[in-house]
Amino acid sequence: MTRLLQIDASPRGERSHTRRLSREFVEHLQVADPGTEVVHRDIGRQPLPHVTEDWIAAAFTPPDQRDDSMHKSLQLSDELVDELLAADLIVLGIPFYNFGMPSGFKAWIDQIVRVGRTFDFDPEDVESPYTPLVTGKRVIAIISRGDGGYGPGGRNEVHNHLDGHLRTVLGFIGLTDVTIVAAENDEFGGTRLADSLEAARTELRQLVVESTQVGCA
Ligand SMILES: Cc1cc2nc3c(=O)[nH]c(=O)nc-3n(C[C@H](O)[C@H](O)[C@H](O)COP(=O)(O)O)c2cc1C
Known part of the structure; x- marks a missing residue:
């Protein structure tokens, strides 16, 4: 059984390519492994808040020293981290905005990169102060861009x-x-878009096969 976390970051509905491709991928995976458990976060349609001064103060206070208001500031972030930690496979639908990630997706990133929860920090360890804590998971990021040629050599x-x-x-x-x-x-x-979408679909179908073969599903 796969526990899948699906994040859709496009504000667009049916016109969104990333949303459609991520939905198709998840549907195909559910056919291949009907036991797939899906948690869906639609951060494009229900945007997450950006981090605030209170959030930052709470996140960098050791858990046993946080007061009630600090715990409250981190409540949503904790929920998002819990979802991430519970998943085996993370499917991200990300529109390409102004040459990078859209602010709505960056808001999710800022909520889930958390000291003590998704990475550790040891200031005494000069060589390697940061330790990643989220291991053993696979990420499939589905991206759509308006222009072309952003890939290797383009x-x-x-x-x-x-x-x-x-x-x-x-x-x-x-x-x-x-x-x-x-x-x-x-x-x-036209055909430039259609061909590109078809190539993405082919890759995604292959990933469904791989995911089920490696015991991910
Ligand atoms: C605010 C905004 C900024 C964008 N910036 C870029 C860009 O820098 N380069 C590009 O190729 N396409 C850009 N696009 C086009 C999107 O990447 C394209 O429409 C993509 O399909 C959006 O994902 P979606 O279909 O899932 O909504 C931009 C679109 C929007 C709305």
Whole structure:
């Protein structure tokens, strides 16, 4: 059985490619493994709050020294971290905005990168002060972009600030098994978009097969 966390970050509904592709992926996985348990967070339609001064003060206070208001400040963040820790497979639908991740998705990242919960910090350890705490999980990130050529060797590769940022921040908390599947050309439509979506679907179908084969599902 797979415990799957699905995060959709597009504010768009039916017009969203990432939302459609993530839904199809999850549906296919559920067919391959009917026991798949899905927790769905629609952060595109129900945006998460950004972190606040109270949140930061609470997050960097040791748990046994937090007062009630600090616990309250971290309540949603704790819930989001619990969801992440409970999952074996994390499926992220992320629109590409202004050369990087959309602010709504960054808000989720800021809520789940938590000292003592998803990474540890030891100031005495000069060589390696940070220890990732989220291990043994797979991430499939489904991205859609309006323009094309953001992949390796493409004309826009240098402007792709999403893939690297995503791998860095997820890796920081221990999520190093990250597969990125991208569709492009939303702005052009026609066969350029259709071909790109079909290529993404083919990759995702293969990932369903792999996920079930490696015992992930
Ligand atoms: C605010 C905003 C910024 C965008 N910035 C870019 C960009 O920098 N590069 C690009 O190729 N497409 C850009 N796009 C196009 C989106 O990446 C594209 O529409 C994508 O399909 C959105 O994901 P979705 O279909 O899941 O909503 C932008 C779209 C919006 C609404």
